[in-house]
Amino acid sequence: MTSHFYPVILAGGRGTRFWPLSRKKRAKQLLALDGKQTMIQQTVKRLLPLASAKHFWVVTNDDSRPEILRQLPKLRREQIVAEPVGRNTAPAIGLAAFILQRTDPDAVLGLFPSDHVIADDKRYQQVLQEGIRIASSGENVVVLGIQPTRAETGYGYIEVGPPSTGNSRHVRRFTEKPNAERAGEFISAGNFFWNSGMFLWSGRTLTNALAEHLPKTAAVLETIADSYGTRAFASTLRRLYPKCENISVDYGILEPRSAKGEQASNIFCLPADFGWNDLGSWTALHEHHTSRHAGKDGNLISAQGIFILNASGNYVHAPGKFVAVVGVRDIVVVETDDALLVTTRENSQDVGKIVKHLDEKKLKKLV
């Protein structure tokens, strides 16, 4: 355990591509898509060897907070903060940094998505320990980079320079999601990583960076932090937080910082070689499971009983039922008490469009 380490877990996403299982009040990170524990429970569990339970922060929204309180009984209510409106990652971790500066000037903060899966917890903890060491010193920032396996256009990329101490490498620059051609170039170049969204830095470094690059937001967050621990906090947060810029850490702080040059910026990338997967869709979930468990013809079926005939590559989630799959390939079927999704592995990216439609039609019970 690293006594000054504070994990800030982001749990405000909706994960609409896991509809109909994911809902506003039961977002992707609150589902047990992989194993018996939910993804946020797994996130906390794998960080607990590194940080005291009372050092965790969870940043979420009003819809998800009740379920998170239920799922993480070891955390106190004050550790689970609901943003009145989503403002992306920079204000979320910034608020934690300003608050922690008041109680622990040596705090090292880690930013963690709560809806990714990690295959090797031990290796994850080793990488983070190295990252915490680097982030504890000076004005260093550490980002965890995923070795790319395909020319993915859905992620941001990190270009790295020469090796630095240990496994780390200097970061040259952050790039937004590329088009297919550029993504291909990145892969060929060999010195690009996917941006995992996991960052480490000291509270001091982070608050200084916010003050430098997002001064308006920094001022708002400082005012909110002043009220932390008082009865006025909730109302102050609700009133002022919406005034923060809606901006990510990458775009608001790290890109401008990296413009200083790879030596001066002090941003380091650590290869996250611990089996990372962000499970972006039903198809990704299917591939994640079938890559680990050799299923019958690539079928992955959650059911009370199963009959398969001439079928392959299907994902069916109907845990309470007997499921029969006959003559179909690469189909995704997911059912809940009130909804049924029928799509293909190829089209499961479009599932978010269903939720958009339901939002527009104000079919609130279904979203």
Added chain:
Amino acid sequence: MTSHFYPVILAGGRGTRFWPLSRKKRAKQLLALDGKQTMIQQTVKRLLPLASAKHFWVVTNDDSRPEILRQLPKLRREQIVAEPVGRNTAPAIGLAAFILQRTDPDAVLGLFPSDHVIADDKRYQQVLQEGIRIASSGENVVVLGIQPTRAETGYGYIEVGPPSTGNSRHVRRFTEKPNAERAGEFISAGNFFWNSGMFLWSGRTLTNALAEHLPKTAAVLETIADSYGTRAFASTLRRLYPKCENISVDYGILEPRSAKGEQASNIFCLPADFGWNDLGSWTALHEHHTSRHAGKDGNLISAQGIFILNASGNYVHAPGKFVAVVGVRDIVVVETDDALLVTTRENSQDVGKIVKHLDEKKLKKLV
């Protein structure tokens, strides 16, 4: 109404290809697959203008009888006979014939499957009235023939000779289900009809024919008929009925009779030009509905609410749920409280194999 007409409705089938909706105790004919009434209710309703309610017979089994009693409250319990074991159509209608000979020597019996749909009830009644007239005289037998629309290998065929009185034509012979090549020849020849399984004949003609062609079965049925109306009927039926030959009307009586030659056999075919469909599978049901209602891209979806994106030709039955169909073609999905079927329009013929599997595994709740 034709005062001596007695419809004998066969309702002992299982209709396993409509699993998971069809079950042992809720067979295909007891489902409302087409419209608000179940198929057996529709069968009775369209025959009621031709026959008194007290003249109906329903032959079924122990599994289906309770539900049939519920669905046909106008019929008395004695009118719904449960075979202790299935013995195909010859014993089923034969028993009715021997019993009716005792109370109405001028009875004309009609044999009717209970799991077909008919588009034009008026025309159906007209055809039957003509058939009843023909069957009332002499030793005539009438079979209703369906004008073939494709070289179907799943039906028996009737070869007809020259026109006789009215719309009727002499029957030359009955043929079993042909292979694809022969079916093609039948279609090209132009004088073949599909065997609808609907027959008309007098009780006298039928009992005589049974005595001639199936004497052993006729003797058994006569003994059972002797006990009808007494308290011994149920036990006699249960004891003796299994001794009947397991044979169809077509194969046991009409084929040998037709061997006498088309003039001597007195079998007549009436074209059943009233929009017949035997709904043999989920795919057939889908085609039946989409041919009548121009749905969106051929999707037929029973649901509480629907979202369709880039999808066509799908059949989804999930009446209590919101159904989203994204990027799929020609898929069949049917769900019940305890089961979920995922197949394709092309493969829905194989659904019966699921039931076979469930039978073998003794998963009784699911069949």
